[in-house]
Amino acid sequence: MPESQEGIVKEALPGLTFRVEVRGIEENVLAHLAGKMKIHNIRVLPGDRVLVEMGPDGRRGRIVRRL
Structure with a gap:
């Protein structure tokens, strides 16, 4: 199971990609929206607190x- 961490969305990019500031990581993380969030039309805006599953x-x- 991937490691999940809490972060804050800093910037919305094209293609449902976001730049997220994650606690404990100096650089911002590029994160895309999970499939279930796309299906249910969950809106994510800069400033939102989110839960991010990190890649390897x-x-x-x-x-x-979205928290």
Whole structure:
């Protein structure tokens, strides 16, 4: 199961991709929206707190929940 961390959305990019500031990581993470969030039309805006499943390299992730 991927590691999940809390973060804050800093910037919305094209293609449902977001730049997220994650606690404990100096660089911002590029994260895309999870499939269930797309299906249910969950809106994510800059400033929202989100839960991010991190990839193995730690630079990319998937937004799985809006907090």
